[in-house]
Amino acid sequence: MIEKDFSRALELIDANLSQIRKKVSSRDFDPNKVAEIEVNDFYYEGKTVPRMMVVLRATGCQHYSDHQGCSMCGHFEGTTSTPVTVESYLEQWQSVLDGVIEDKNGTNFNLNDFPILCIYNLGSFLNPKEIPPEAGRSIFSSLNNYPGIKKVIIESRAEYVNPESLKNIRDVYRGTIEVGIGLESKNYTIRELCHHKNMPDLNEFTRSIKCLHDYAFKALAYVNQKPPFLTEKEAIIDASETSIYAFEQGVDAVSIEPTSIQSNSLTDLLTKRDVYRVPWLWSVIEVVRGIYDHFGNDHKMDLRIGGYFDETVLSGSQGVAPGVKRNEIFPYTTSGNCPDCNPRIIEAIKEFNRTYNPEILYSQKKCQHCYPQWEKEITQEEKRTIPQRIINILDIT
Ligand code: SF4
Ligand SMILES: [Zn+2]
16 A cells, blocks of 8 residues: 555655656756856855856756656756757857846956856766766866866755776866765655655665765755645654765765745745745754754755845846746745845854854844744654655645
């Protein structure tokens, strides 16, 4: 029965995602222009430093084309159906090296001023079908001319981390490279059903960590907080336990990713049906507390809080599809409390990311408007199994 429920739940998630993805309209972006350039602060070796995030205009994550992608992810919207050639990737990259923002409201910049550089492709940089190895090599090779860059961060699903994909880059660039891998949850049912991750074997994750270290890369684990179908409390426990697990497996850093709502994702559909709420920021603080309580407050760990909290967009307009005001991957709702305390808690989260001092989070005054509601919410229990919940919510035929 349990297995039957699991299969039925997975079938329903597949079917719903498939319907949702079909609604995405035009994805014909200029393959010669980057999707986005953003700047924010980052904590690195005891200091707050500026970070630049470049989002390449790419063809997107293979998990989308193969299995409709993850339930909370709407990155697909920012990818182009137009094939992106090696030449196009390099033309995009040249515009970054030139530091010229075409958008008239944008600011020109110099990569050397950014000790942390993220190069994202809304998918897996290490998948040769997404970023041709030749393009990856050229991009990394060019970074040798920028001694101001201290760490480069890319992202990849675990299955594309292998000696060949790592050597391709390592052979041309000796600097620090961190690879962010979506672990999301250590729990099989949560990862495979709630996240729709398609990483059934956790050994894939641990293998990728070891492989990264073998080639002197750093490993970053992304842990999504509150996929659909979990209670607020379950989501806190899952994100804390998963982060602890990731550190114990030897990752160099963990980024907690509280769910934001991007258009045309399963979380978007469920939010509109009023059966999902993004995680509370009070809950994000509890996840951090759970991790620090486990390792001890004096433990020096690289723990970040991700999510979309008002980065400075240098060149958003390059990423805006015709007729769309905001960047197409920008969520319309981020995790939050109430309008009264959101600005204060978001500022505290940013300050935590700049300092890695959890006391900043713990010392936040309880909000008289929403804290009691949150306290009530975390006592709510759910007796149904996760597959049963999914069947009840999605099986509306
Ligand atoms: S979260 Fe990552 S792995 Fe999942 S669909 Fe989005 S880009 Fe792909
Ligand atoms: Zn509040």
